[in-house]
Amino acid sequence: MKQIAVISGKGGTGKSSISAAFATLNNEVVIADCDVDAANLYLLFSPSEEEEQVYIGGYKAVIDYTFCSGCGFCADYCRFDAILFQNNRVIIDEISCDGCYLCSRICPEKAIRMIPNDKSKLYSGSFRNGRIVYGRLAPGEENSGKLVNMVREKARQVAEKYCLETIILDGPPGIGCPVISTITGVDKVIIITEPTISGLHDLERAAEIVLKSGRKPSVIINKWNLNPEITDQIRCWCGNNSIRVEGLLPFDKEMVNAMVHCKTITEFDKDNEISRELNRIWKNILNSN
Template identity: 40%
Template sequence: MREIVVISGKGGTGKTTLCASLAALAHREGLNPVLCDLDVDVPDLHIIFNPRMEQEQPFISGNTAVIDEAACTQCGRCLELCQFGAVHLKDGVFHIGALDCEGCGVCHRLCPAGAIEFPERHCGTWYLSRTRFGTFVHAQLEPGQENSGRLVGLLKQKAREIAAAENGGLILCDGSPGIGCPVISSLSGATLAVAVVEPTPSGRHDFERVADLCGHFRIPIAVIINKADLNGDEARAIEEQAARRGHALAGRLPFSPLVTEAMIRGEALTERDSPLASELERIWRRIRAMADKPARRANINTL
């Protein structure tokens, strides 16, 4: 089973737009793709997919301490023990800030009066939906929650289970931006990473970081330079950078008002014929060919 993850060094590079376009092409070719939005902090692939939700499940991860005011003796032991500043005293009453609590459980275990409860934490919701392009697994993490990597791992597990059950040969994921925990979780077990890069100095720097991360996990990279015509010199520099590191260039995409027009319609770029759609089809063929190659060790030598 092939697992392709679209990533970028930062948000706003066109990662989600590209992923939706590839999803439409994969569906058109009869690949029966399982689609997955792994940007659980700020998911937006559903805006284009317009999914029909079939399952909704809570995401429970970790615990949060809560003081039972009726049982509390106001001894202040919890305030002494907490190393995260989560315990507050206001008007003579102790309480624990839900967003401050790290869920370590020390106050719960060592409260002399046993007045601190430790319920499981509801961190978000994940969904199983159907779209015009295939089965879709997605989620929404609650504001302020920090377990995005674990939720990403859960979504990938569900996507693999669905792909196995539905005889799907492809999992296509819209990964999280950056190089943090959710990105590492997004890349886990991937066949190929598709890196969307902008032709700017900061874009080159962002690409270096994601290339190092993929290299660490020995995941091959297909590079797409988006809005390449806005800065030809930087686009060429990124091509050279990718070549030095042993990464293949899947293609260049121009800046185009068609992107905004497709967004307004709630469509993928490849749902209508256009020169941009034709270029995306060529890029998709290259990506498929790269994903079919045996796994190789990426070159992670410093530049």
């Protein structure tokens, strides 16, 4: 089984469109949408939802005012500034509550209960070229990487069950915990970047996180022709850090048109320059160790 993660420090560089294209190129695959905060692949693939699991993302404190004496003991202990006094009443600021349980443990009146956040879900089903697993984090929940781990575990089980060789992981933006969860233990990490100053900065941070995990990422420069000079800078930076550039994709409105038609670029226009380049890159990736 081969696991390939596609990430990018910066959002909007084309991670999902490129992962989706890889997923529809040849043999059936498992695609796992690890961008649980903005899962979008299901829009392209309209998968059948065959399985659904609840994910408990954390807890929130709730005060029972029939027992609360208003002593404010809990507010003294809370380190998240989540317990406030308003009109002589102790209230919980839901947005700041981290769900640590401390207030409910120390309350002398036992007036605080903890309620699980159970609105986040994991789905698994089939799409036109294999299986898909994706998580959807409920708004406002902490994206700690735990749901990403659950998505990955499910993807692995599905790959075994259906004897599929390749798992493609579409990663979240940024360089935090969910990204670490996405790349831990995979066979290959591909960073999608774009020729902007922001893109280059974020590539440097994303590469650092991959290097820290003991592997070398490789890079695809998307929309390279929007700024050929910065594309050269990125290639140069990659060269200096012995990071392989897998290929360059030009900007082409067809990429957006394909998405509007709920197709990947390689399905929408297989003779397009981008499609041909993605084909070549994907073959290389599958054949490399």
